[in-house]
Amino acid sequence: MSNKLYAPIILLLVLTFLIGPFIIIIAASLSAGETLSFPPQGLSLRWVIKVFEVESFRASFGVSMFLAIGGTIFALILGIPASYALSRYKVPGAETIRTIVSSPIIVPGIIVGLALLRYFVVPFNFGILFALFLAHTALILPYAVRVVSASLTNLRSDIEEAAVLLGCSRVGAFFRVVMPNIRGGILAAFILGFVTSFNQVPVSLFLSGPGVRTLPIDMLSYMEITYDPSVAALSALLAFMSLGIVFLAERFLGFSRYV
Amino acid sequence: MSDSRFLCLEKMTLSYGKNVAVPDMDLDIGKGELVALLGPSGCGKTTTMRAIAGLMEPASGKIVLDGTDITRVPANKRPVGLVFQSYALFPHLNVYENVAFGLKLMGVKGSELDKRVIDGLKTVGLSQYATRKPAELSGGQQQRVSLARSMVMEPKVLLLDEPLSNLDARLRLEMRTELQRVQKESGVTMIFVTHDQVEALAMADRIIVMLDGHIEQIGTPEDIYNHPVSDFVADFVGFENVFERVGNTIKTANGDVAIAGDIDDATKGLAWRPSMVTLGDGPFEGTVRGTSFAGGTREYLLDTPLGQIKAECDASLPAHDFGAVLKFDLPVHKAAQLARTGSL
Ligand SMILES: Nc1ncnc2c1ncn2[C@@H]1O[C@H](COP(=O)(O)OP(=O)(O)OP(=O)(O)O)[C@@H](O)[C@H]1O
Ligand SMILES: [Mg+2]
Numbered sequence: 269m270s271n272k273l274y275a276p277i278i279l280l281l282v283l284t285f286l287i288g289p290f291i292i293i294i295a296a297s298l299s300a301g302e303t304l305s306f307p308p309q310g311l312s313l314r315w316v317i318k319v320f321e322v323e324s325f326r327a328s329f330g331v332s333m334f335l336a337i338g339g340t341i342f343a344l345i346l347g348i349p350a351s352y353a354l355s356r357y358k359v360p361g362a363e364t365i366r367t368i369v370s371s372p373i374i375v376p377g378i379i380v381g382l383a384l385l386r387y388f389v390v391p392f393n394f395g396i397l398f399a400l401f402l403a404h405t406a407l408i409l410p411y412a413v414r415v416v417s418a419s420l421t422n423l424r425s426d427i428e429e430a431a432v433l434l435g436c437s438r439v440g441a442f443f444r445v446v447m448p449n450i451r452g453g454i455l456a457a458f459i460l461g462f463v464t465s466f467n468q469v470p471v472s473l474f475l476s477g478p479g480v481r482t483l484p485i486d487m488l489s490y491m492e493i494t495y496d497p498s499v500a501a502l503s504a505l506l507a508f509m510s511l512g513i514v515f516l517a518e519r520f521l522g523f524s525r526y527v
Numbered sequence: 528m529s530d531s532r533f534l535c536l537e538k539m540t541l542s543y544g545k546n547v548a549v550p551d552m553d554l555d556i557g558k559g560e561l562v563a564l565l566g567p568s569g570c571g572k573t574t575t576m577r578a579i580a581g582l583m584e585p586a587s588g589k590i591v592l593d594g595t596d597i598t599r600v601p602a603n604k605r606p607v608g609l610v611f612q613s614y615a616l617f618p619h620l621n622v623y624e625n626v627a628f629g630l631k632l633m634g635v636k637g638s639e640l641d642k643r644v645i646d647g648l649k650t651v652g653l654s655q656y657a658t659r660k661p662a663e664l665s666g667g668q669q670q671r672v673s674l675a676r677s678m679v680m681e682p683k684v685l686l687l688d689e690p691l692s693n694l695d696a697r698l699r700l701e702m703r704t705e706l707q708r709v710q711k712e713s714g715v716t717m718i719f720v721t722h723d724q725v726e727a728l729a730m731a732d733r734i735i736v737m738l739d740g741h742i743e744q745i746g747t748p749e750d751i752y753n754h755p756v757s758d759f760v761a762d763f764v765g766f767e768n769v770f771e772r773v774g775n776t777i778k779t780a781n782g783d784v785a786i787a788g789d790i791d792d793a794t795k796g797l798a799w800r801p802s803m804v805t806l807g808d809g810p811f812e813g814t815v816r817g818t819s820f821a822g823g824t825r826e827y828l829l830d831t832p833l834g835q836i837k838a839e840c841d842a843s844l845p846a847h848d849f850g851a852v853l854k855f856d857l858p859v860h861k862a863a864q865l866a867r868t869g870s871l
Contacts, residue, residue, distance in 0.1 A: 426611050427615045429611075430615035430676075431628070432582070432602050432603050433582075433602055434628050435604075437603060440632075
């Protein structure tokens, strides 16, 4: 009896907690007022339009897109062969390698960012964009290895031998029968990597520098100076972009199978 | 090269690291033969097949196919096909594309490709399934796609690793005849692995019995069934009463027992099928410890001074009760005379 009563209440609370902020942000971004506020004062699209007019947003959006797409692709180029080797060959210390590769998931982003800055960027004098690119690749790599490994585990390895016996080289077998069968996993890893990189704050915070910022960092500094609803509008737009990507992925791939 | 030495293994040794799985194997297989590789689990059947296919390199020795030494020829350049126990179909390709896979790599195109794929599918009776994905097929159908995929390559030797073990009893029988038919029609040299002696006896032209990495006996099904050379083979093909022989006695758990009859000097052991034991008459006595009805016959398990003896007689005869004491004989003229013992 009491269970029946509590369950919907708890469900409602959880949903409010999860979706509430999203609704507040959408509402705030449609405000006609001058400052970020909820409930919104009047209704208008002026802040949504403003987002596209702010020069620094455009630049940092470009940086973020470059990092998310380029970093993810690079992480996959490193991660797919690594996952393959880990799953198909008796690599000595495979477990240790797996742990190390996935450590950025475990270690707080602030620490990763600081370590990268202190021991790589400063001593080797990397350019900001290059440093950001490496950092994002390192952050995405664990997701790439995990998701791709999972789909490799589900793929029998004897099909590669079958392909070899039908005339493929070992490498040919990888591209002809392994890649097509882990395509879903690779796309899932791509989406996860993209979203992770795009939303990344702590690591980027340490590595951003004059003129080169990722979008989230840019939004933070914008808010320090200007407290208008355009940041809310931008957040809402980004949320819709992520939703759109996940929706398409689920629609065409059954994304949730891989994550 | 003569037709009887189409595929030759010469002193082939196969090892996993330091563990030798197959030491110094010598074997000749004739062109167009259907050969069964029979043996208990872990005796090296799969290992031998993988070496012939080129998936594993021999530590020493040679593999010669059709007069050419192929020991160092990589797997993708060998004219050898292998049908996996797990079928190993490509899940992302449909039946047609699976069968076409190897042909396309060979450079076969257009109507020639189409013709050969369709012919292959027809041979295994799957023409109407061309557009299905492997996941949409039954085990037997997948098995046949896998067979067609290898057959269309027209290999000189086709290897099948336990082709029937994943199928249910009825399908097994069906696939047995199917495999035999495909082999006879195409004339391909075929070696299949099994650990079911009934399957080997029913299908093969010749049977290779393996034990612990070596060949125990090679022969026709009749040879193997009637004239096993060792206690292991004898036991494997149903001689359930096996004894070591010294002079005119057989060794039993309770000491040597004299036995009457002509025995070859070279014979190291004697073996009787349950049906070869004379029941109701003879110099020995045993107590019935178990009986089982097997349709046309009835089997008895007897406790005797020679140890346990399995005997069989016509089921139409009156049944003996549990605990009954029966006379029996082990007639030497019926026994299989074994050249070797000690492998059991
Ligand atoms: N990958 C491997 N690494 C090490 N040893 C192996 C490996 N594969 C097989 N072996 C060993 O080699 C021997 C022969 O194995 P094989 O797989 O050839 O047996 P099999 O006759 O095919 O048995 P089954 O009927 O169970 O399939 C066994 O003792 C086995 O333990
Ligand atoms: Mg095997």
